[in-house]
Amino acid sequence: MTEIADQPAQPEPAPAARRRPRRAAAPAPAARPADPAAAPGEGEPAGQDWSSWPTYNAATLGFRNYWYPVEWARRVGRKPMPITLLGEQIVLVREGDKVRALHDRCPHRGVPLSLGRREFDGTISCPYHGWTFDTESGKLCAVITDGPESPICGKVSVRTYPIEERLGLVWVYVGDGAPPPVERDIPSELLENPFVMGGRTDIRDGNWRFAAENGFDEGHAKYLHNTALWRLFKVMPAWNKTRVVESEKDGWLIRVQDEVHWEADFPGLGTWTNKRWWKRMPLPDAPGKAADINPVIKEMDLPGFVSIRLPGLLRVAYPHFIHYEWYVPVDADHVRYVQIMVRFEQGLKASVFKAKYVSFIRWLFHGQFTGQDAWMVDVMDAPPEKLYRPDLSVTAWRRLIERSGLKVQREKTGLER
Amino acid sequence: MTEIADQPAQPEPAPAARRRPRRAAAPAPAARPADPAAAPGEGEPAGQDWSSWPTYNAATLGFRNYWYPVEWARRVGRKPMPITLLGEQIVLVREGDKVRALHDRCPHRGVPLSLGRREFDGTISCPYHGWTFDTESGKLCAVITDGPESPICGKVSVRTYPIEERLGLVWVYVGDGAPPPVERDIPSELLENPFVMGGRTDIRDGNWRFAAENGFDEGHAKYLHNTALWRLFKVMPAWNKTRVVESEKDGWLIRVQDEVHWEADFPGLGTWTNKRWWKRMPLPDAPGKAADINPVIKEMDLPGFVSIRLPGLLRVAYPHFIHYEWYVPVDADHVRYVQIMVRFEQGLKASVFKAKYVSFIRWLFHGQFTGQDAWMVDVMDAPPEKLYRPDLSVTAWRRLIERSGLKVQREKTGLER
Amino acid sequence: MTEIADQPAQPEPAPAARRRPRRAAAPAPAARPADPAAAPGEGEPAGQDWSSWPTYNAATLGFRNYWYPVEWARRVGRKPMPITLLGEQIVLVREGDKVRALHDRCPHRGVPLSLGRREFDGTISCPYHGWTFDTESGKLCAVITDGPESPICGKVSVRTYPIEERLGLVWVYVGDGAPPPVERDIPSELLENPFVMGGRTDIRDGNWRFAAENGFDEGHAKYLHNTALWRLFKVMPAWNKTRVVESEKDGWLIRVQDEVHWEADFPGLGTWTNKRWWKRMPLPDAPGKAADINPVIKEMDLPGFVSIRLPGLLRVAYPHFIHYEWYVPVDADHVRYVQIMVRFEQGLKASVFKAKYVSFIRWLFHGQFTGQDAWMVDVMDAPPEKLYRPDLSVTAWRRLIERSGLKVQREKTGLER
16 A cells, blocks of 8 residues: 555644633532542542532632732723623722722613713713713712703612722722721731732633642642743752641641652653753752741741632742732633732842843743643643642642631622622 | 832733623513503613513514515625524525525525525525525425426425515515515605615624614713714703604604703712813704705604604604614624615705715714614613613603514524524 | 615624534434335435434434544654544554554543653653553553652553554544454455555534535535536536445445436426536446446446445545545534545556646545535534435435444533543
């Protein structure tokens, strides 16, 4: 047989089919229960579905009753800015030094208020019929097309959302009743110390739960990221032994490294290591070293350098700076990564850090490195899943969620909107 | 705290989520009934859902037993042209001076006949196997690939649709039984008088009901359109008081302006007016003035200048010309705007109007002005809704629909196709 | 009335609506039963739905327990290649002279293995956590991020698929239990004779059943393809009389032409013929002629020149060469056309054929001609359907399927994945 060369390769027509199916609602869990307290670290994988984690399983849209950072405060001006948060459509507008947030839907006929005009101070007017809402109270305070005595004024209002500005970010509270102080949801070291910071916000495909799990996940960092430019000159370990402990302060879960292995010999396969002649061993990312260098970290007295807390905030305490990353639910299929890099310095040293952040840290660390995580979050498709020993960080996080009495955000439908 | 400038703003990933969700079927109404006779003009908003308007609520695809204008007659030639009307797939072909319309699906294996060939006069042949249908009767009159004695000939046919040409437009009747004369569905003044006209047809996103409501809606015109270029040099009112009356002739609902207010003072907010130094007060759009100028309008003896009739035709009688706009259901999520501008003149005056229409009226009025309406129709998302005083025009229209014994177009599924 | 020219035509907004609706699952058949043995050739159309063909109706994703050709062997290298086959996600990798196929999903968190790395010979590693699978057995043989003593090793595996290489193609077996020899699913004349071949593979929109039916369908070829460039200089018949017979050898259904009519006179319409002054009558595509020219075809002793066999392989025996075409189910809405053109020759004659194939046969026959079929497969929308006399080839094929005790591929959902 002789064969003739054929035409160039056809692309597979459905690359989307390789990606995680989008979920409008939480996947229905199978019936098999499992003991949520069982750690998979003991060599026994947990159940394949999420029936062991009912709160987690239902939390496609995140948790209510928290403050979430959504946008840089300086970007919010008089012009209405639409955002989506926990599946809710919200419009942000600035009134002088205050930012206001309203449900982004005119109750009259459902036109987004973010398309509207700013006719009077402290109000926003629907572009369709000029229904004019007080941005602070959400009350319908004038209907331009119905004259000063419009009988519907005062009888209709749109939902408002508590807003605060901290760290240069706008924080929105999605919850019921009076909100707690925003400080409850901000790491205390950021409230008590002077610092310099840089950061970026990005919306990417994928559910927030995968993003948060990925952030705290011990297993992937060494392998997925050993191709990251950020680690080009630093050896990554092969494997570690890890514990998770809970901090007394601020409700952090902290990953503690008990062993670090720089190479591994797999019988019958070969030796795996990330050591290369051009890579040097990294500074230990251990809190001891960081504490030597950084008095704030010393004061924090952390047993490990990676921690996570509710509703989805990661903290990585490098010796010279701390990286914070919020995984903010947008909707079932999108997550907002809010990343900041903080250094507890002022003056000239702060200026040097600013220059470094802008010239390469933002691009290498908050860009390409986090981009690898966002890629996995996008293509992941679980459950079903089979957990392994390093997933004890994932299961510790899920257990924290299950026992914290959280209020799951439900999808709004029909008249509830 | 010092903060470093971040990267450029990320676009929100899901702008579609801000738009009205597409509906394949009518939204399920909630259970709460309301009195359909209650006018919201009395300061009491009607129910938030459409359960008070069951016919209207079901009419996602429009009403059967009407003639609908769909396309300029001169555009329909021998080459088959596919259109969608009330959710039905239809193919138009011209046979000499007649246009024919058939269901656009070969009953053999479901291939669209609009992809077919014209083998013999008065027929259309499916491109797949040459099933050949008489375009007048819809009967299978030959099967090219089965020879002259094909036993299936005469046993199969496709649905045909009555067709007429009037005003340069092709009119299709979607209904059951013998159709009424097309003249029933054309304003009588267009049948009885000589005139000149210009026009355009456009298919835009959105359901036809929102488009029709928007057309007759008194409330939005003054506010939404005060930024229209068409009104750049004319003041728009702030608010009006309006009634709706029913015409004896041709079944029109007519909006009557009882009060026009050019400015409004909203306590605590300020004064709102569209008056600007460069804008002059418009000619009154009142029928009295139009009647003075235009003998046809005088004869029509309208109490107001904006009217609507079934199944969805708006008429705006300006002093010098009349604008007609049909809201023709394409499918649940698209509406065809068929707009014509008519002037009751002939000869040189008609030529001057033609030149004006082509050079700016088409662009400013039938383009940008109507485009603002189509924008609202697209982003609107109701029910739920809360109606206000000026919505008496909307509720009058809905009441007309509820009491007119209309035949709702249902979605075709499965073998019914 | 004078009418003013309007703006350019608007495109219909929803061309997709003209196309066959995509099906995730088989359409629900209506209840009316029919006798599956009744041939429509007798002038009596079969039932309009597919309830007479329950196996066929359910086989949206094709049949298990067959070998399917999917890709040119030379295109599969060390770099993982994702494919979809019968709705299953599969990754192909080459290990030296062997191609391996695994389910393209890491059981850990659902990341596609086709995104992975090749760390050790004979393995593929998930890019996320370095779960490393033996490509032959599918067993988890190392977890890089969990060290040499990872307790999960050997406890998890991914499904593998039997693979063979024949005719320069990679063949994948989707089925249960030990596979039969791949030779069972390859025409015997290709195993027993020396030949030269050319070919191409393409994925196109549409369900595989329409593609297979279209291939064996007698009716369309003469009409649809009379505009094909491949037939530019050859007259196509108007209509034929056809039978279908079953071959003792290899399970082929064979179409036998009893009559060929080059023109047809349709009363009241006119005469139809494909004869043109520039077209000559073709060589008879009859097996007699082919057998004279081609000793292999002579030995095959076929009563007709077009045949089909399970699971979806068409053979067209032209005098000088044989065209084979596999209709390989990708998913419910995509089909892979694997086409080869075979000539039973060697040496110089084979080189001449190669040159002809590359310069025009590939483009005209495997490209534009088959492209017309793929167009119909894409726009077809059945059931409902009405069959006619020439559809006896289609119904013979369906009857073969119904009585062959085939195993329908079901959609995988949830934990079954």
